[in-house]
Amino acid sequence: MMRRMRGVTLTTVLTLTTGVLAAVTVAAPASAAPCGNSGILGSSLGGLFGSAFPGGFGSSGGLLGKSSDQQDLPSLGNGPTQTVRWVTGPRSPNRTDTxxxxxxxxxxxxxxxxxxxxxxxxxxTFGDCNAPTQQWRHNVVLRTNDKDPSNGVDVPDGVAGDVRSGASVSAARPRFANEALPAVGVSGAEITTIPTAAIAIDGVQYMNIMSVRQWGAPGRWVTNYSIIATSRDNGQTWTTDPRTIRLNLPASVPGVEQIDDSNGKYQVNAYLRGRDGFVYQYGTPNGRFGAAFLCRFAPQDILDLTKYTYWDGKGWSPDTTKSEKVVTEPVGEMSVSWNDRLQRYVMLYGQETSGSLVLRTATAPQGPWSAPVTLLSSRQYSGVYAPYIYPTSGGDSRYLYFTASRWQDYNVMMLRTDLSQLALG
Structure with missing residues (x-):
């Protein structure tokens, strides 16, 4: 369990932390998008991102080129995993650029x-390459009614004030998706805020985000904290809840005890609806080289960290420090879901050392998890990362649909894996 701090509340610590970040002077990026420059590593970037920016995204170290350089998705041969369509970008049927x-x-x-x-x-997220900041947004949310991902995902137009339209937009800019949550935007303080997991409970949307302090070498970054944001209008607007902060930096406030280091295990997260009624949260440290840890809670307690319990290798403990790994490192961004066809839980994640996307299965959320099975290797298609299981399958349980991103194109695609072709133990 998170240690109680002497004489202050967690809200106070969050206020002080964000106050320090807000005090930093924000310099707009001169160029920071997949536009007609040398990529986001270009010298015009100055000190905003630093020279190792790609460590926060893909593992291939590639550069972003012009917006028109997004490539057609290739066929991946006769293997179990195939590309379906781009979800975002100029080459997507959604034409998210316009x-x-x-x-x-x-x-x-x-x-x-x-x-x-x-x-x-x-x-x-980036937009108009000719805009002064290239329309950098730290995060956006899109909505779809499409329940059949077999031919991709169709996103309807955004309509101002319509919380079920394709995106949160304003009447003044109906073709511009609004940022969901802000960030200071300065390396060394808070460079960005990035979603890592999301779930809906009783009509409320919950999104776990990480506050990134600085990018490092490929696959490595440092976070300030993770925190849960809530939306009661279907993702139109979001508010962070200070009760859910998991600090990952020293709390140098007089009279305040340092936050438990175990919170660093839950900086990048994934939610799972267990078949037993609990919600399970998998967590990894910042970056893509840590192990995966596990906690759980009743759905109504998602905003009360004192009600969470942690897998200690034998059972469930209220003590955060007892949290033991359930999957050995290295584990990149992950997603976990129950699969009716396999009658098992399925976990997808990126394996940074091999540049591959892998799948594991288990009969219980805590495992034991099977050995990883490769879904997509870097030799088939390089620079692909962050596989997220799509919540609908179009009615054909033979296929597992998931989204993933590719660094070179810096956009999101839909893929599918034929489960009947996998050799699962």
Missing amino acids: RFGITGTDLGIGWDNGSGQTLMAFGD
């Missing part, structure tokens, strides 16, 4: 909103 001001983005974390739609959360 309809939502999204030329490049990543992640695409999909979840069932509980009322017939799928919501999708994206990370750092």
